[in-house]
Amino acid sequence: MLQEGKVSVVVPIYKVEKYIHRCIDSIVNQTYENIEIILVDDGSPDNCGDIADHYQEKDSRINVIHKENGGLSDARNHGMEQVTGEYTMFVDSDDWLERDAIEVMVNHSLKFKADIVQSTFYYAHRDKLLIDNRFHEKGDAPLRLDNHSLMHELVKNDKVKNFAWGKLYKTKLIKDIPFKKGVLFEDVFWAHQVMHKVKNFLLLHHPLYYYYHRDDSIVSAYTPRNLDIIEGLKVRHVFLEMYYEELKDESYKAILKACLIHYNLLIRNRNKDKSGIHRKGIQSYIQTNYGMLKAAVKNDRQLRKQLYLFSLHPYFNITFLGIRKVLRSMKLLSQPPALKQVDFTI
Incomplete structure (x- = not known):
């Protein structure tokens, strides 16, 4: 039974020792406190597993899963098995949230009866922040999309992004849709299956998520x-x-x-x-x-x-x-x- 009002935040962790504190701290310190934080140590060879355990000792809302390395999709799938909240968010372990991100998204989900809420986001680099403002300005009214408008925007990938992160989901929508294992860009295999079930999608023109671009990420070196x-x-x-x-x-x-x-x-x-x-x-x-x-x-x-x-x-x-x-x-x-x-x- 999913707990009403509770938000489950799933964080897959692998070789992010330099960034993990910033990520977890941004979730622990959210203004919205009715959350559970599921940290999935995907067999990380550095100290990430120990760091996650230390956070679990300090905060009862944190649940740490240790598993053999299986990739991002497998880690997310393991995290989803432990979700108990009415809502679910995915946060990648080198990214971070604005302090009021979850509160803002939950409030808008309730106000607009939205199945999914997506915020805009910052492209965070080591020395700068970038934002895509081609289609909106900060402070614009939220954009509501029905199913067909949503699918059109998803395919265009301009306003509605294929990324799993940066969105607040009603857990019941995604609980039975696992991520495809063993692939890069797993979100592209996954997102359309989720959006197909959505009746009311809300896009906030307010950046609440920081997507960090690092030189040693799995997609930076081409293969x-x-x-x-x-x-x-x-x-x-x-x-x-x-x-x-x-x-x-x-x-x-x-x-x-x-x-x-x-x-x-x-x-x-x-x-x-x-x-x-x-x-x-x-x-x-x-x-x-x-x-x-x-x-x-x-x-x-x-x-x-x-x-x-x-x-x-x-x-x-x-x-x-x-x-x-x-x-x-x-x-x-x-x-x-x-x-x-x-x-x-x-």
């Missing part, structure tokens, strides 16, 4: 495992064709963007794809689905041009992007919208 995101988008595409056929073109656009980006990354990291098998896989997908991709991007001049050039030869598209970059550096082309820097000392 072919990063191609999991393309696989996740393809899995989601099959789901959308079944339940949201009107979003098929938007889904193809998302897959195409990912394919083009990762083809270029594979070129830049040829030593990670010496046989070219991963590049050939991307080429094959685009060639096989060219007609549907072309139809999907007919109203997107930029993607339409890139798809055409790639179909002639992938290097034509890479050359085009290189020329565009030079022209932008010479201020002969306008720069794309940039994230706004916020004055703050981390």
Whole structure:
């Protein structure tokens, strides 16, 4: 039986000894006190497990799970097995929260009867904070989305993000939807299954979560495992064709963007794809689905041009992007919208 009003915060922990205090302290010191904090030590080889145990000794709201290393998805799944709250949040162990984050999100969930509340967030770097204000300004009224509007925004990934973190979930929505194990970008495999069940989604135009970008994170050094995101988008595409056929073109656009980006990354990291098998896989997908991709991007001049050039030869598209970059550096082309820097000392 889930406890009314209680928020369960699941924190997977692995090799974050430098950051773990900041993360846990930001949760322990929340203004909303009816919480349980589930720290999942995913076989971390440093002192993270001992640090978590020390916090558990000091705060009865903390429950520590020690397990063999199984990856982020497996750690989250183990944490979910222990959840007892009406609400659940996921916080990655190198990130942190504003002190009133949970209180603000719970209050809005109650006021708007929302199944999920998502706040905006800061991109936190060692020496600066950035925020994406292309679609809102701080203080704008919350945005309510019904199911179809939500799924559209999820596929676009502009306002509604695929990330599991940064959201307050009604636990009953996610309790029986595990994260896919053994993949990177596990959220892409997971989010659409959750959002499919949502009737009322609320987006707060107020940053409450700090997403920390560190050089030693699992996604900073490129490997072919990063191609999991393309696989996740393809899995989601099959789901959308079944339940949201009107979003098929938007889904193809998302897959195409990912394919083009990762083809270029594979070129830049040829030593990670010496046989070219991963590049050939991307080429094959685009060639096989060219007609549907072309139809999907007919109203997107930029993607339409890139798809055409790639179909002639992938290097034509890479050359085009290189020329565009030079022209932008010479201020002969306008720069794309940039994230706004916020004055703050981390």
